[in-house]
Amino acid sequence: MVPLNVVFLLGACLGASLAGKHDIYSRHSVHRVSVTTENENTLIHQLETSLELDVWEHGAPPDRDYIIRVTPEQEQAFLNILDDHGIAHALRHPDVARMFEEFDEQIAEWRKSQLLRNSRIVPFENYPSYAEVNDYLEYIAAQYPDLATLVTAGPSYEGRDVKYLKISTTNFTDTSKPIYFLDATIHAREWVTTPVALYTIHRLVEDLRTEDRDLLEDIDWIILPIVNPDGFEYSRDYERLWRRTRSYNESVSVTCYGVDANRNFDVAFNTIGVSANPCAQDYPGTEPFSEPETRYVRDIMFEYLERIQMYLNIHSHGNWLLYGFGDTTLPANSLQIFHVGAAMGAAIDALKLPQARYYRVGNSAILLYPTSGSAQDYGQRIGIPFSYTLELPGYTYAFQVPPSYIQQINTETWAGLAASARLARLYYRARS
Template sequence: MVNNCSVHGVVISNYEELNILQELELELNLDVWQRGLPGVRDAVVMVTPENRREFFSELESHSIQYYVQLEDVVQALENHEADVINYKIRRRNGAMPFNDYPRYAEVDAYMERIAREHSNIVTIVTAGNSFEGRPIKYLRISTTNFRDTSKPIYFMDAALHAREWVTTPVTLYSIHRLVEDLSSEERDLLEDVDWIILPIANPDGYEYSHTNERLWRRTRSYRPELNATCYGVDANRNFDVNFNTVGVSPDPCANTYPGPHAFSEPETQIIRDILLEHSGRIQIYMNIHSYGNYVLYGYGNASLPDNALELHYVGAAMGAAIDAKKLPQALYYSVGNSNMVLYQSSGSAQDYGQLFVPFSYTLELPGYAYWFQVPPDYIDQINTETWAGIVETARLSKLFYRASL
């Protein structure tokens, strides 16, 4: 798939050019790695031999500047694979799943061990199976077994987009900090908040991105009656809110194909059911993605929830807490409505969560200059800085929840 592909930066000067890029994405089936922010961040687009000539021609016809960022995607992926292998060799017998790029089985084993060794506060839940039959599991962490309704729930998930490997370690590190390495200064996070943590929301795609195609984004469902050659849908366009309206492609082979109907995927059904089961108590839903340094909230069609001011306040507090610990070369987090800051979308987990949860976010982790192929040496940094943001939002969730009781 990535043979003879290249990656290009596209200078986005205004929102008209941003809209042109999104139109080209759908028309040419482009893989847009970063949409860009007018006057702030350039877009990043992977170009194939099939769409290269037309893409460049369209950009030039609108006087939109572009430049090469990566000549050879295959070589970059090979370098990334070598980095991961060397990292594992260096840290052999010393790496935990939360400071590594773990496979599905490693994540499963870690969760099972945590639940077994800390059964007084941790329960493992098998919520259902993926399309290919992999159990999708999450942890419930609570000192009161979720019985104390005066405590808010913090729900986070990761790897809904398969290729975004760096998201899963953040969830595992959060488990580690809450259960295995709880500091006295953070004891309130365990005692006053209940947690639902789902480290791999799309296990089929996640495994496929490890074994077959590193840049695979979608689920792995197969519907030959719709298309005999293309698999999966964009799970983050498969939720039942403004479904199949903006920012999606009708092409079953496209990265932004939303699926034949809302909740066609067992993976999105599981997230839906968690949100519905705990509606009223979940105060924060954090749908973790990579990359771009964003804290985003609904709605993807540019309309705003009634509590947009509070959403922005909590999101800005998260971004500031992370930025206080960021690396010098990292971008500062941008905070805002996902349509206005990033791009239009429909059927997203963030938007669906907002129907039931006061504070529903898409968190886009740093990519530095490595896009989806973040070298594993950065994992510890991303974990610790993101945890600072999670701590901040968890404490704010307590305040807002108590005020609502």
């Protein structure tokens, strides 16, 4: 038996280790900023670049606020500018490090309670690790070989396998069936997106219900739960707010790693909504598809381009369903895109919690901000009829959505996926 004083000592050491994990965010503060006009909105976008702010949630006048993290060095200048322009703001949290310590404690307690209920970790009801996600994909492929095929697209920059499932009753041989391609966690810190992808697999394979049988029999699915495994694991172990990939290019920077994978696609690359600073959150890289992870998404698109009817790039957070293009121009079939997107948003909203916002559907540049090089735009540009970015709800918690909300997000998002899949399938039949 281990002596009691040793147990206490180990516990204290573990607590100190967890507390120190987030020290880089010590005294970073989080602010709510209310914009009521487009001029105020434009100013915040300018400050985002000039002060290198970390915008956790983008606002939209007159009724959607910004949530912004600032460092101690940025804070006073940032607040002074807001005051000078009469922009309302409020402190949401004084210390991001402490916020993440509390979040870690929540996750640990949730996992403990899940083990007591189920004797195992259910990955789509939790914040799973990269290894737990892969274990689940391998389990599904092994248990349901007639429906699910596990594919390794290739290694990430740091050598982790990028894996996805193909789900089909006909092993992808029936070319009359459209394909629904969804992926998640292209931005490393957006952890709540991964369970949604896994829950989609669960509902199509393990828990297929009578009313949803058409979704499996009439549609083929490609589901890639973690596009950016290196960044994802780095955000779990070292920097909770890490967003980018983890590639290294000494000729660009000897200190900064990675690029914004969702600015790395070959569509209006490096033209708008990006930073030239190789350390910035939205640095796009030196060239399109410099990252192996974005090349895998591209290759899946092209392999099945004739049949992919819908592409969904899942992010968090803000209750948005966005489509191209990032320069404010619209695809030729934008009315159809809005139709399918509105059906998806309405299906989710029908199940939403009272405190959640309603989804807004529209062009990404018009509703939020201009971008270039996004996965959403690339899918649309190369010929996928319906290509979207889905921003999941945050319930005011930003990237710290308590795990108790995961089941709600999964359930409501599944309803939206089902609605969009059925409507997009009707358009597919019409064009076939």
